Amino acid sequence: MIEQTISESAATIPGVGPTFLCLYGHFYQPPREDPFNHVMPLEPGAAPYANYNEKITAECYRPNALAGNFAAISYDLGPTLASWLEQNHPDVYQRIIEADHQHMQRYGVGNALAQAYNHTILPLATSRDKQTQILWGLQDFRRRYGHDAHGMWLAETAVDLESLDLLARNGVTYTVLAPWQAATSVDPSEPYLVALPSGRRITVFFYNAPLSGGVSFDWNTTNNADIFAASYLPEHLVKSKLEAGQAQMILIATDGELYGHHKPWRDKFLSYLVEHGAPDYGFEVCTLERYMLMYPASKEVELRVPSSWSCGHGVARWSTGCECTEGDSSWKKALRQALNNLAMRADQLFERYASETLSDPWAARDGYLALRNGWESAASFWARYGKGQEAPTDSQLAERTLKLLEAQYYQQCSFTSCGFFFEDLDRIEPRNDIAFARRAISLLWQALGVDLQTAFVQDLKAAKSWRSHLSGAELYQQLPIVQPGLLPPTRKKR
Numbered sequence: 001m002i003e004q005t006i007s008e009s010a011a012t013i014p015g016v017g018p019t020f021l022c023l024y025g026h027f028y029q030p031p032r033e034d035p036f037n038h039v040m041p042l043e044p045g046a047a048p049y050a051n052y053n054e055k056i057t058a059e060c061y062r063p064n065a066l067a068g069n070f071a072a073i074s075y076d077l078g079p080t081l082a083s084w085l086e087q088n089h090p091d092v093y094q095r096i097i098e099a100d101h102q103h104m105q106r107y108g109v110g111n112a113l114a115q116a117y118n119h120t121i122l123p124l125a126t127s128r129d130k131q132t133q134i135l136w137g138l139q140d141f142r143r144r145y146g147h148d149a150h151g152m153w154l155a156e157t158a159v160d161l162e163s164l165d166l167l168a169r170n171g172v173t174y175t176v177l178a179p180w181q182a183a184t185s186v187d188p189s190e191p192y193l194v195a196l197p198s199g200r201r202i203t204v205f206f207y208n209a210p211l212s213g214g215v216s217f218d219w220n221t222t223n224n225a226d227i228f229a230a231s232y233l234p235e236h237l238v239k240s241k242l243e244a245g246q247a248q249m250i251l252i253a254t255d256g257e258l259y260g261h262h263k264p265w266r267d268k269f270l271s272y273l274v275e276h277g278a279p280d281y282g283f284e285v286c287t288l289e290r291y292m293l294m295y296p297a298s299k300e301v302e303l304r305v306p307s308s309w310s311c312g313h314g315v316a317r318w319s320t321g322c323e324c325t326e327g328d329s330s331w332k333k334a335l336r337q338a339l340n341n342l343a344m345r346a347d348q349l350f351e352r353y354a355s356e357t358l359s360d361p362w363a364a365r366d367g368y369l370a371l372r373n374g375w376e377s378a379a380s381f382w383a384r385y386g387k388g389q390e391a392p393t394d395s396q397l398a399e400r401t402l403k404l405l406e407a408q409y410y411q412q413c414s415f416t417s418c419g420f421f422f423e424d425l426d427r428i429e430p431r432n433d434i435a436f437a438r439r440a441i442s443l444l445w446q447a448l449g450v451d452l453q454t455a456f457v458q459d460l461k462a463a464k465s466w467r468s469h470l471s472g473a474e475l476y477q478q479l480p481i482v483q484p485g486l487l488p489p490t491r492k493k494r
Contacts (some may be wrong), residue, residue, distance in 0.1 A: 019242075021278045022288055026076055059392070069259070074288045113149060130166055132365060156308045169203070176206075189249055318417055425475070461473045
């Protein structure tokens with residue numbers, strides 16, 4: 001039975017409209033494994049843990065899962081993090097997944113959202129890559145939670161209308177944005193509808209910026225959950241709605257790792273807030289889809305596009321570089337151009353050679369995640385995407401096709417947003433993106449004997465670290481040595 005009533009605490013306060021509080025957690029870690037041997041390197045900064053995934057699990061994911069916090073909030077669990085947790089801490093993983101099941105049983109809707117698969121900045125992706133990222137995210141969600149996702153978190157809340165239209169086309173009904181991503185002033189206490197070029201519409205929740213920023217960056221804001229509920233929350237209620245008896249919701253959206261990792265003990269703040277602090281002061285803790293079910297959006301809004309939640313220059317932080325990060329950020333434009341050039345060449349090869357065995361190579365790429373992760377058998381995959389609904393009789397052709405698909409997978413990984421988020425090229429995040437690109441180059445070399453390495457390394461020379469003065473080409477040469485034959489031979493200087 002879907003619960004459609006407001007809480008007794010809100011309903012029994014004379015002359016006051018129902019007030020809700022939604023906490024949103026974006027839980028995500030990029031892939032850190034070496035793409036050749038699939039081993040995660042030791043990360044000294046995470047000591048005494050072997051790596052940051054282990055450290056953050058101990059400080060954040062495990063305590064929040066044990067406390068039941070995931071069942072009270074809206075959240076997304078990024079696919080790369082979910083995969084790592086499933087393999088390394090299945091008990092924590094299962095508790096997080098079960099939280100959505102509990103919410104579904106109680107309210108008829110889940111509280112988990114999907115995520116665009118590789119945390120790609122969708123407005124900077126091609127239309128085809130946007131589609132793949134969305135479909136992979138939705139497929140991953142369905143496999144883990146056992147039902148379709150109705151909401152999707154966009155990396156950095158970076159948005160354009162084409163991305164929203166693709167979300168709506170694939171069954172997504174809502175997402176979360178920052179209030180400054182609206183073209184006009186909005187009331188963040190209610191959801192809005194965005195009209196899309198195709199005639200479709202999608203619901204957008206705008207988070208409360210002052211409270212979300214305070215929770216994220218001001219230690220004093222989260223010192224005491226009672227004070228937070230009694231003092232901070234009421235200041236952001238819309239008085240006219242209170243007086244008119246209208247429902248309203250305060251949405252606080254943050255990185256999920258805030259609760260225990262970025263801020264120690266804030267997992268306990270979250271627990272107390274949702275169990276005692278908020279209810280005791282007249283706020284019903286509610287999730288996004290449940291609120292949308294009770295109070296669907298009725299007003300329309302236009303958006304500023306492209307835009308994001310952590311860049312005041314649209315999406316320049318991940319493309320040309322901007323003042324959002326210190327130092328000379330021109331390396332971002334050069335790195336992205338190198339990756340775009342590589343992707344263009346690789347896509348041409350993929351389409352040309354995969355067409356020999358696949359009826360629609362791009363549809364096959366959209367469906368490849370299920371085969372790669374063992375959710376679908378090879379026979380079923382070839383029946384759906386192979387020419388003549390079967391695998392090629394030549395086993396070498398079949399193997400070549402799978403290498404081409406795997407190259408596409410790592411090509412998608414190379415656009416992980418973390419590689420462009422920070423201030424300098426000479427960091428682990430850009431190095432990882434370059435490493436993923438090298439893995440794609442390796443697979444294409446093995447499959448076709450075509451050298452894409454030389455041009456890529458040449459392009460990387462234009463990307464320069466302003467701190468160490470190393471170029472992207474030098475970072476490429478510093479990547480771990482791989483077995484002979486896996487990469488094109490390096491041309492030696494005369």
